Amino acid sequence: MALPSSLSEKSSVQQTSVGTAIPEPSLVDAPVDHHPDSPLSTSGVVNVRQDDATGKHGSDKGAPKTEDAHDENVIVVAWDGPDDPENPRNWTSKRKWTIALTVSAFTFISPLSSTMIAPAAGQIASGFNITDEFQVNLSISIFVLAYAVGPLVLGPLSEIFGRTPVLRGCNLFFTAWNLGCGFAQSERQLIAFRFLAGLGGSAPLAAGGAVLGDLFAPEERGKAMALYTLAPLLGPAIGPIVGGWIAERSTWRWVFWSTSIAAGVIQIVGIFTLKESFGPVLLDRKAKKIRANLDAENSGEVRTMFQKTAKKRNYRHFFFVSICRPFILSVQEPIVQLFGLYLAFVYGIIYLVLTTIPEIYTNIYHNTPGIVGLHYIGLGIGLFVCSQINSRLSDVIYKKLKERNGGVGEPEHRLRLLVAGWGAQERTHWIVPDIGFALIGGGMVLSFQGMMMYIVEAFTMYAASALAAVSFLRSIAAFGFPLFAPAMYNRLGYGVANTILAAIAFVIGVPAILGLYTYGKKIRGMSKHANKHPMKNFKK
Known part of the structure; x- marks a missing residue:
């Protein structure tokens, strides 16, 4: 079956522009033996009929093996070669x-x-006559509890409808x-x-890392991921600095109104700068244009290289499967389980620190809210400096390890730099001095960034779902840690309590990192969802 002349040119179809409207569900699947970081997608496949996929190229290795593989009435839509714009x-x-900066801005404003x-x-306690310390902490932590729930739905939705509508709509x-909080x-x-605000603010945590996986090749991804992963850690550190001065010079209501204004500005900027990046959705738009231009005589099935079949799918079933995917990954994937557990502890610790600083410097040192906020600077410095070090070294180390491995990059190459974070991570018992906060921040950002990059590269096609599964665990910890903190510190004191926390971090973190570095490739090989394809050099 031939394409209409208006659509056929050099075995390809006309390109469709990347629009900004909410697309119809693409109902995409990862083809058998295909992964976004494999040569198939990065080198490109010319848009041809499925029955031409073997004849023209002389081999069936590049063609997805589907039930439509020998159906001459099926048109497979793919990228127009390795240089498809x-x-x-x-x-x-x-x-x-520009897109990476926009996504990072979305990811920064919500944790802030x-x-x-x-x-x-x-x-707030005085204004609402709250005397229970638990209730005061709940008003702070409830926002992060929404981080646990939102990504479980929003991550899979970004794999159905695309990244852009989810990020914009949720922001x-x-x-x-x-704004209503004010x-x-x-x-x-x-x-x-x-x-409710936390539900909307959780979208960048679920889909943001996946956007960077869409845009950047593995050897280019380190700097972009360093910027993105810094945002959810630096935002909570800067938030109290700004919030303290706003509350001291105005009212607590302006704390909410000011962030809403900033989020509104980012929303407007995102209209012009945030473009859809998810390959299956982009190719689905292309396929829709082909279907619209096919005449009755040439009517046939049109599908993308990411779909296993051109037959009409049950949308309700596909939606259910997509929503369940984060839970499936949590149960079936050891990588998600190990990193989810450790990042839960890391995120819980950072929110523990963030919520205990006001108590320490208000009750013990009798600082004003504005001065209390300044003590978060030490934590912010540690986060920023180590993030910059990581962004410089991550890609360099990855490229060198890739060269030693015969030009084949592995997600495990991202794990070596994590060792650098342990010297700082084990000093979490120095919680009161600001230098201790800097060490805590540095250790956390090195661990956090390395693990997030590993997850994106190990589950590129399902990165949003994998990040959602990990986000669930770490957000539950971030919600719960500040609630039990007062009782723990009152009973054990800061030194003993935080030494215990440091020991737990060591016991959880070291086996997870060393185990995955040694056996990660074997574990991915047994996985149903992880990337099994080596990330070889490809022509660009």
Whole structure:
């Protein structure tokens, strides 16, 4: 079956522009034996009929093996060669980094809001006549609890509808409810609005890393991921600094209103800078254009290289499978389980630190909210400096290890730099001095960034679902740790309590990192979802 003349040119089809409207569900599947970082997608496949896939190229190795493999009425839509300008990997550096910065801004503003009210907790307690310390901490932590729930749905949705509509829509949802927090008239309203705002703000944590996986090749991904993964750690550290001065010079309500204004600005910028990057969705738009131009005589099935069949699928079933995928990964994938457990502990510790700083410097040192906020600078310095070191070294180390491995890159190459974080991570008992906060921040960012990059490269096609599964565990910890912190510190004291936490971190982290570095490739080989293809050099 031939394409209409208006659509056929050099065995390809006309390109469709990358739109910004919410697309119809693409119902995409990863083809058998295919992965986004394999040569198939990065080198490109010319758009041809499925029955031509073997004849023209002389081999069936590049063609996905599906039930339509020998159906001459099926058109397979793929990238137009290795230099297809619509393939996100071939976009200009300026365009890719503009999107990366926009995604990082989305990822920064939400965690910033999670802790901005910490220095104003006393004002909120006085305003609503709250005397229970647990309830005060709940109004802060409830935001992070939503981080556990949101990605489980939003991550898979980004794999169905695309990254852009999920990120934009959820940021708008976050902005609206965060604005509502400033108008809350009771403690219950504040807690409810904070939870809803957290749901919207969780989208970048689920889909942001997947966007970078769409845009950057593995050997280019380190700097972009360093920027992105810094945002959810640096945001909570900067939040109390800004929130403390706002609360001291105005009211706690302006803490929410100011972040909503900032989120609104980012939303407007994102309209112009954030473009869809998920390959299956982009090719599905291309396939829709072909279907629309096929005449009745040439009617046939059209599918993309990411779909196993051109037959009509049950949308409800596919949606259910996509939503269940994070839970499936949590149960079936040891990589997700190990990193989820450790990152849960890391994220719990950082929120433990963030919520105990106001208590320490207000009750012991009698600082004002504005001065209390300044003590977060040490944590921020540690996060920023080590993030910059990581961004410089990560890609360099990855490329050298790839060269030693015969030009084949492995996700395990991302794990060596994690060892550098342990010297700082084990000093978490120095919680009171600001130098201790810097060491804590440095150790955490090195661990966090390395693990996030590993997850994206190990589960590129399902990166959003894998990140959602990991985010669930770490957000539960970030919600729960600050709630039990007062009782723990009152009973054990800061030195003993944090030494115990450091020991637990060591016991969890070292086996996970060393085990995956040694046996990670074998574990991925047994996985149903992880990337089994070596990331070889490809022509760009």
